[in-house]
Amino acid sequence: KAGVTQTPRYLIKTRGQQVTLSCSPISGHRSVSWYQQTPGQGLQFLFEYFSETQRNKGNFPGRFSGRQFSNSRSEMNVSTLELGDSALYLCASSSSKGQAAPGELFFGEGSRLTVL
């Protein structure tokens, strides 16, 4: 079956703009997580959605937000972009049925954001 699909793969924005990234999980997966990857900070957890509800949130400012739709597709939004937001944003989906049944995480190829 198709893997996790992220769009766009590459994008360039300028400071102050906002960006929306999209993630389509593997069919049947209801949990979607987002991670930010940068050379300096490595891989950091942004948030996780399960059945349209944010279940966990990382330590990022309020400029970073997300949502999940009824078909499990997820979007994340970054407003008022800063240079430091340049990163690879990775989405992962899992068949998690709850906290006690985590399911393996399957990652997409990422959306590479460059802020100028």
Added chain:
Amino acid sequence: GDSVTQMEGPVTLSEEAFLTINCTYTATGYPSLFWYVQYPGEGLQLLLKATKADDKGSNKGFEATYRKETTSFHLEKGSVQVSDSAVYFCALRWGAQKLVFGQGTRLTINP
């Protein structure tokens, strides 16, 4: 809080050499432990995992054993190939909580 520490990279080896990438963790209790691999231009792929102490995860010739005494989960492979060149991440996870990653180790295998 929980954390994962990996050996500094980059690591460069010749083909057929023995590989060890060290990973230690700090956590209260016994989380699940993972190794992920990232090939150039791609996302992360799960390489292997162990969910409890003394478990050994293995895949594609790679192995790692969950050692609670030393809070370690070192990755090993007996004979590396050029195709193993990638970035390797050690990570821990509590149930369905977030993954906590190490900083990654870049591995280059020369023919």
